[in-house]
Amino acid sequence: MNGGGKYDAVIVGGGHNGLVAAAYLTRAGCSVLVLERRGEIGGAAVSFRAFDGVDVRLSRYSYLVSLLPRKIAADLGLNVELRRRRMSSYTPSGDTGLLVDTGDDARTAAAFRAVTGSTKDFDAWREFYAQAGRVAAATFDTLTEPLPSREDLKARIGDDEVWATLFERPIAETLTGRFDDDTVRGVVLTDALIGTFAGAGDEDLRQNRCLLYHLIGNGTGDWDVPVGGMGAVTGALADAARRAGATLVTGAEVRSVSPDGEVRYTLDGTERVAVGSHVLANVAPATLARLLGEAVPGPRPEGAQLKVNMVLSRLPCLRDAAVDPRDAFGGTFHVNETYSQLETAYAEAAAGRIPTLPPCEIYCHSLTDPSILGPAERAAGVQTLTLFGLHMPARLFEADNERARAEALRATIASLDSVLAEPIESCLLRDAAGNPCVEAKTPLDLEAELGLPRGHIFHRDLSWPFAEDPADAGKWGVETSHERVLLCGAGAVRGGGVSGIPGHNAAMAVLARRRGEVRAG
Template identity: 70%
Template sequence: MSDHRAGPAVPSRSRYDVVVVGGGHNGLVAAAYLGRAGRRVLVLERLGHTGGAAVSTRAFAGVDARLSRYSYLVSLLPRQIMADLGLAVELRRRRVSSYTPVSRDGGGATGLLVDNGDEAGTAEAFRRLTGSGREYAAWQEFYGRTRRVAEAVFPTLTEPLPRRDELRRRLGDDPLWEALFERPLGEAVEAAFSDDTVRGVVLTDALIGTFTHAHDPSLRQNRCFLYHVIGNGTGDWDVPVGGMGALTDALADAARAAGAELLTGCEVTSVQTDGGDAEVVFRSGGEEYRVGGRQVLCNAAPRELDRLLGAAPSGPAPEGSQLKVNMLLRRLPRLRDRAVDPRAAFAGTFHIAESYRQLETAYREAAAGAVPSVAPSEIYCHSLTDPSILGPELREAGYQTLTLFGLHLPARLFPEADNEAVREAALAAVLRQLDAVLDEPLADCLALDGEGRPCVEARSPLDLERDLGLPGGNIFHRDLSFPFAEAETEAGSAGQDPATPGGRWGVGTAHPNVLLCGAGAVRGGGVSGIPGHNAAMAALGR
């Protein structure tokens, strides 16, 4: 976790220009921009540190390894924000995009290694898997089209919210728009690819933290997919050197340097507003405090803001759909696919039980109320890209971190009374599928902590709700939205009237001086800073 301490938990004044509720990365971005614009800013964070879900921590007792505990990679953070705020943080590119192990009939093992630095080797991997060059050509064409979407859409994320027709004209490709914005993603995937494994690799980007399927008519999968392929106009996912905590520590420094006041250990209990002035009530050290502000920016989920305002919850209850697992290994395990070096296989995104059919089966089993019998997941090994998160002795000894993200494990499977038992069952299910593609048990490679326990920790959606205040454990705060004004928004629905600053930037609420600056904003989700930037622009009336 971040080692920053925000000083005394008592505000230095009774009134500010802006009070930011929540010191996650988006709240820090907003505070830095507003402070640089001369506003008096107070940030109130419930936890004992800033950074929210984007933190690093020594997860295992007596072990010198700082893991990015909840958020792993960075794609959506605009270089513009980093430059504006003077963030001296390195985002390191992963050469390997992904590896997907495949079991052959008769017991053989192979796999698909997508190496961004070796086009010929990647083409050969596709040929070995599918028997021809067709799927690789389709892969290049498909992601060439998503690159065009990224180049057209990403720059708009830090501009006033465009209307649907404006964004469609900006893309300038009606068939592509229809495929990704109007029709279920499964249609485009099935039209482009014929191989079950390749289809699954593509679809996984539509399912991260989102409980849905390829042909969901609500297009949840399309929205999730879009945000996973447009980052910085390329869709690349990078590793923050020093871990996620290095990024949020830099943001906290930028906010303080801009004059913002950051207080931790402060739980906001209510927000009251008459549309022109607001009062924020919070508790710290057993005492209650009240501060006034001309504007309030909320970095918590919209459902949490409703509670603070004393309003009825708006929209359906959010539901997360993931199991987050952190591990430390003494060494990387051997693979059944002997043609691939484990250091290459684990250097990108390692897909497990994520073929197209397996993903559909897992979704149906989870929708019926059961932990999937073949549980899909993907793994990231940050220490291969950034060894600095390990202490010198661990690096020299060959230790590695693994973070596993289990899919199709919705909050409904984890009732409060049985959360621990179901979490252990889900953990066993995902590790069982990992063991199935290894040539040795993962347990033989796990490091032990200072008390002799295996270095494995798992977090269910219910745990994320308790740890981070995410309703239903939803890592996006609520369902993701397309990055444009919907028809009802154009008609002036509550909080999104395009004639108001909040509506113009996609961060408005029913109260003109209360804005969303977190993942629940129209262009929220991921470690991006975009909602923080946009809320700051709205607060400044730009």
């Protein structure tokens, strides 16, 4: 067995959080080894030419950035441009649609009138998102600080009614109480369901936690397009880690982790061992438990999405002739995501059936950032579409993933076609072999390719951004039962999304321990 050496930190997993941790620790003078199973660094935040003969770099797994703190980008000197989208969303409704234009309130109000018959829901919409903005402003900076207690965060927000709305009552109560229109209710609800299999009224409030993280990014809740694709983000993080002196190794499959910091892995067919004063696990808690030889903690994770990547020769025509497709697809394009449609799809999936009319949402990266297109593709007017299908839990695919993937894709394409003026198939570009440029990933595909347990994009259900156990207040939310082993991935408290926050917090926990500032564990 070959030795891998001794390090201040061995990081298991070279996704964006592991790279953030590596960069912070090496900049502080620590020796760091990052071990990545796949042949490339980046985890789920990578760009990829998915179709033969088509020069388009798709953000294959994760798409947009909201939660990456400007603090992390500044601290690490990241050369990454995040480009704001003017259009927030478009939701087809019959032969019209709800266009939310962040640069034109009058246009948005007119769209609300066209869909709902009045501006009552528009007024309620503005009030709701103004309240969410105040929560975001009070909450976001705490994500890169030691965990506040529940009472401390509530006091910081300083509004008992808003606290109850987001933190205590199922979001169903707020949506049905504030908004009259089914479409408007659904647009808000979708952000509570991305990566989360839940009903709007579930008492465990998983949907509320998901909604909260979608609303608070950088104090605004804006979801921005990374110029160059998601691979540009992790590429910049890898460069920062390497410049500071971290060792990044790809093709290294970790076989086991011991509580005393020993990490066994294989590289080029040879088993090796590295020892870290700390081991930072940029993997799901369930994966870490397996590596430690322990029982998997908590409920079994379950992803609940169908991810579809497409390259188009042109954008499809809309049934709503008053809206330019470039505006409709320039933000988030909602497909059959009214409140009632979402609840129906959830009930069908919970009963073990692929939804009859799958709800999904789409965005077009290339409209905001054409740099991901090759010169010929850009000149030809090629566009990308990335689709996220909701209420597609792993359980639907476990009996026969291939068959269920094909069925789910057919149903999802039919759902999309139902709100367009023409079939999406007529707009698909063809690859070098003449095949349509469309690929679908189920939760089980994401598990096989990225190690996400049952395809759960957050590694497990999201946590509240405070210490749920009062004894954890003042910790970093990355601690495990083993002093030398820390979480630094999406399964940490305040994890989920492309944020770098767990990586930052794990690095801060290590550095604080080295300075003797906090107790371990």
